[in-house]
Amino acid sequence: ALPLSERLVSLAPLAGRRAAWCHRGRAVALHANGLSAAAIEHYRRALELHTAAGEALEAARVRRSLVDVLQMSGQASAALAVGAEARRALAELGEPQLAAQLESNLGNVYFRLERFREAESCYRQAIEGFAAINDRTGRAFALYNLANVETNAHRFDSAAEHFAEAEALFSAGGLAVLAADCRYGSAYLEFRRGRYAEAQAALERSREEYAALEKPGGPALCTLDLAELFLKLEAYRDAARAARSAAEDFAELGLLAERARALYFQALAEQRLD
Numbered sequence: 699a700l701p702l703s704e705r706l707v708s709l710a711p712l713a714g715r716r717a718a719w720c721h722r723g724r725a726v727a728l729h730a731n732g733l734s735a736a737a738i739e740h741y742r743r744a745l746e747l748h749t750a751a752g753e754a755l756e757a758a759r760v761r762r763s764l765v766d767v768l769q770m771s772g773q774a775s776a777a778l779a780v781g782a783e784a785r786r787a788l789a790e791l792g793e794p795q796l797a798a799q800l801e802s803n804l805g806n807v808y809f810r811l812e813r814f815r816e817a818e819s820c821y822r823q824a825i826e827g828f829a830a831i832n833d834r835t836g837r838a839f840a841l842y843n844l845a846n847v848e849t850n851a852h853r854f855d856s857a858a859e860h861f862a863e864a865e866a867l868f869s870a871g872g873l874a875v876l877a878a879d880c881r882y883g884s885a886y887l888e889f890r891r892g893r894y895a896e897a898q899a900a901l902e903r904s905r906e907e908y909a910a911l912e913k914p915g916g917p918a919l920c921t922l923d924l925a926e927l928f929l930k931l932e933a934y935r936d937a938a939r940a941a942r943s944a945a946e947d948f949a950e951l952g953l954l955a956e957r958a959r960a961l962y963f964q965a966l967a968e969q970r971l972d
Contacts, residue, residue: 703727707740718747722760725767732914734770735952741767758787762796765803769810772954777807795836798827802840809847810955818847838867842880849887857887878907882920889927898927915956918947922956925963938967 703724725740741764748757761784768777781804788797805820821844828836845860865880885900901920908916922944928937941964948957 699727700731715751718744729767732951734767737767738771754787755791758784758791762800762803769807774807774811794827794831795833798824798836802843805843814847814850834867835871838864845883849890854887854891875911875913878911886923894927894931915951915953918944922960929963929967934967934970938964941967
């Protein structure tokens with residue numbers, strides 16, 4: 699997708715009113731490959747072009763997507779600002795599916811900021827919105843995200859139920875990577891439950907699965923969680939090694955928040971080793 703999208707952008711000057719779609723195609727390809735920071739400029743260019751053309755619905759779609767790209771690049775304040783603009787636009791346009799997708803994306807921003815009550819509120823609104831229009835895939839996304847909030851709130855049984863339901867919906871839709879995300883979430887849930895042997899085995903399985911599915915950042919996220927687990931077990935040498943590896947991978951992908959967390963775990967482990 700990356701070479702094709704690069705070619706697409708090169709043709710944008712010849713595309714007339716379709717130039718915005720050229721930039722959106724490039725942005726989607728970059729974001730899907732874990733290069734979220736590089737996707738921002740193309741989404742912003744697409745937004746400018748749609749706005750100039752008076753294409754309010756397409757501009758709102760781009761803002762919805764920008765929320766996710768900005769938060770993945772560590773720009774939470776910008777993501778919330780763009781999300782507020784998209785909320786107003788989608789309310790005026792009467793687009794329930796896009797509105798539910800936006801709430802799910804905004805929930806992700808609040809989740810990364812550890813503002814879990816606001817994240818949960820967004821996810822529950824998204825679940826209701828998707829259910830109202832019978833969007834099973836959208837509902838699965840929101841259930842998965844809600845399960846992550848519940849994991850952090852120590853509502854483990856509810857989290858396990860929502861991970862399982864989301865995995866079933868994704869699997870039924872043939873969405874293998876998203877189903878793998880649910881299994882990864884369940885693996886981290888085992889760690890939070892204090893079932894360390896089960897968590898380590900599950901995280902290692904998820905890392906292998908992500909590698910096979912070629913999900914950008916997936917193996918590194920598992921390695922990061924293993925570093926946290928090793929810290930808990932006071933296996934500081936293993937923790938430092940895992941955190942260092944994750945930090946290097948996140949740096950290559952431009953995932954700043956994840957890299958910062960990995961460096962923090964690395965510092966903690968190395969401090970214990972001194």
